[in-house]
Amino acid sequence: MALPYELLIGLRYTRAKRRNHFISFISLISMLGIGLGVAALIVVLSVMNGFQKELRTRILGVASHIQITGISGELENWPAIAAQAKGHPAVREVAPYVQSQGMFSVDGQVKGVLVRGIVPDMEDRVADFRKTIQSGSLDALQPGGFGVVLGADLARSLRVFTGDRVTLIAPQGTVTPAGVVPRLKTFTVVGIFEVGMYEYDSGLALIHLDDAQRLYQMDDRVSGVRLKVDDLFQAPRIARELAGHINADAYLSDWTKSHANFFRAVQIEKNMMFIILSLIVAVAAFNLVSTLVMAVTDKQADIAILRTLGARPRSIMAVFVVQGALVGCIGLGLGIAGGVALALNIDVVVPFIERITGVHFLAKDVYYISDLPSDLQWGDVWGVTAIAFVLSLLATLYPSWRASRVNPAEALRYE
Template sequence: MALPYELLIGLRYTRAKRRNHFISFISLISMLGIALGVAALIVVLSVMNGFQKELRTRILGVASHIQITGINGELENWPALAAQAMQHPEVRAAAPFVQSQAMFAVDGGVKGALLRGILPDQEDQVADFRRAIRSGSLDDLRPGEFGVVLGAELARSLRVFTGDKVTLIVPQGTVTPAGVVPRLKSFRVVGIFEVGMYEYDSGLALIHLADAQRLVQMEDRVSGVRLKVDDLFSAPRIVRELAPRINADAYLSDWTRSHANFFRAVQIEKTMMFIILSLIVAVAAFNLVSTLVMAVTDKQADIAILRTLGARPRSIMAVFVIQGALVGCIGLALGVIGGVALALNIDVVVPAIERLFGVQFLSKEVYYISDLPSDLQWGDVWGVTLIAFVLALLATLYPSWRAARVNPAEALRYE
């Protein structure tokens, strides 16, 4: 089957070695510009996705997908409430907790923290504290032994290590003739965890649920129940479905509410980076305009001959659209291949650059995420590809329209 002559001529113009080497140079620059812009956009979006995923993993390793808390701060008969929640097919696990503000005192130093009472075996099913343990063990939290697991920054500020004693002070005081006296209890540090989020590493302490109930005088009540679901992005929908099933005066919230501002800020930053880097691709794509304008000027005699042989203006326009689109597609293909390859191997490339130049981009002393994460999402790749292709195609319209308006008589007058 014969190909249209517009396609053949457009391919020939692209392959041919031009008499004007400057046009060839500008074409190469346009091609490389598109490739560089597309690759940069894919890599940056992958890194932003990686940071978002890493932060979400660390936050949800401590926080819960869904949390059920009592309206007055207490829940009675929590096993029945957890059983009601577990009847939902997408709820994977449930764990009770007791939460209170507290202060730790060691050798005259005092540090405030959030105290959370947990059942270690059940907590493992809704959080990843065990993976974050740096010393000691979560299993050493036993009822009646008054052990505590501290965040790494909290332990560092108190200057304590595993095995040391700390004094815990809670606001639920004891009434005496002299007034309300805060409750004090000596705890032994049985573990230290580090999740990589300063908010939790510097202000969270874990004790056994029974010890927490005894300390804050809750008897067999709890502050709430934490739930883990199959798909964390379905948490808002699951909360709406759970609300009618829960037979208690309780407040249901999901992770998107408790950290809404944080994740919204990350998403806005990703969107702005996408827009800014898309402008780089746009600048590179519109370099094709100057390339094709010069090519049209260089090929005016050829255009005139084609017109005298019967070629219609739209056929002349198609020739230069094909030529410009081919240059853009080659640059686009190179950018996609390079961007995907770099995004998939950024954990190898960045350390190699750091070793080569003796620098460290994300210092452990400053950043809690010291490695550059990458999460390549093919939806982003296809989106970038489509935008770059449309921009390249738009850049060919004006030069092609100008070529279609060439007057054969004027073009051949001085030939």
């Protein structure tokens, strides 16, 4: 099938050598501008997706999908509540915990921490602490052994290692005739973990559930029960369903509520970066306007000849739309290729730049995540592609309309 002559002429104008090389230069700049804008948008969206995924993974490695906590801070008869929760078909595992504030003291060094009492075997089913152990073992937490597993930054600030002793001061005091005396207990460091999030690595300590119950005088009560579900994105719905089946005065909260600020902030940043970088793509796309206006001026004699041969104004307009769209598509293709390649290899590129410059972009004590993650989602790529293509087409309309309005007599007067 023969191609329309508008398409053939538009392709010829794009690849032909022009008398005015400045037009070719402007076309190249427009093409590269679109490519850089598209590549930047793909990379930034991939990095924001990576941050969201990494943040969710690390938080849920320490937190839980759903938590059932007592209204008064204590939950009685937790085995029955755990059994009721386990009866839901979407709940995979349950684990009790005791959580309270405390203060560690070592050789004059004092550090406030969040103390969590766990049962190691049950905790493995709802969290990934075992994968983060740097030294020692989680199994060393034995009832009555008063062992403690510290976050890496917490251990560093206290200047302790596995096998050292630390003193834990509980906020609950013991009433004596002399007044309220703080409860003190010496613990042995049996392990050190590193989640990769400064909040947990610097402020969380794990002890055995029985030891926590003794220290905080909770008898056989716990602070709550942690649940792991089949699909973490269905946690809000499952929590609502469990609320009608749990026979206890308790709160149910899922991970989207417990850490809503983190994920909301990341989503807002992603949306704002998308808008800002879309404007960059728009600026690059509208560079095509100046390119095509100059091309129309350069081709006025050709346009006049085509008009005298019977070409309609809409055919002349189609010629320059094809030319502009082709420039935009080439830039778009380069941008997609470069953006996808960089997004897939950002874990190699960024460390290379850091080694050359000697600058660490994400300091661990400032940011929750110290590495630059990337999660390329093809839905974002196709969305960026569609936006850039539409902007490129819009940029061709005005110059093409001007070309269709060229008067053949005026254009050929001085030829």
